[in-house]
Amino acid sequence: DAKTTQPNSMESNEEEPVHLPCNHSTISGTDYIHWYRQLPSQGPEYVIHGLTSNVNNRMASLAIAEDRKSSTLILHRATLRDAAVYYCILRYGEETSGSRLTFGEGTQLTVNP
């Protein structure tokens, strides 16, 4: 199974951009890159996902390297509410594999006021 590697923790200041990196060097051609975040004492929350092209939504942007071996989640202006554990997950694209999301340990983001 393809695996992701993320830093254990990162810090940012409020209202500054945050770039959260993820390495996935063994990604296969059909794997989608998903990002979820988990606020304290809550269930995970979907953030964004992509396959090959960069993606934007109201929460964040996802920049995917041309070789797809790494990606970066970008929060354009961090707020205190963005303090959470961020998970980078590869979701198997083959229908027969079901829909397993394999969560690693994620990156704990601290946002300083």
Next chain:
Amino acid sequence: NAGVTQTPKFQVLKTGQSMTLQCAQDMNHNSMYWYRQDPGMGLRLIYYSASEGTTDKGEVPNGYNVSRLNKREFSLRLESAAPSQTSVYFCASSVDRGLEQYFGPGTRLTVT
């Protein structure tokens, strides 16, 4: 829309007792999932149901059973609880397999 709801929020069991964790979603989603999260770790998939009437094992199914009662409800049963099953349990749903999942608030279970 309540989204994904789970009951109970907290539960303490003695070793060997049984219980069922309930999960319901009101988003008309086809797929539902049960995960567990141990302290300081990511989530691990226990069982999932790709559609009504089907269930499949995930990464850590031993000691658990599931029932997809109807399209809305997916329950997780512990027949004989063990201390190793102390964890936070999350239920999730998605429109279909592979699409973004929506999570419930979790059930914190302690087995003594």
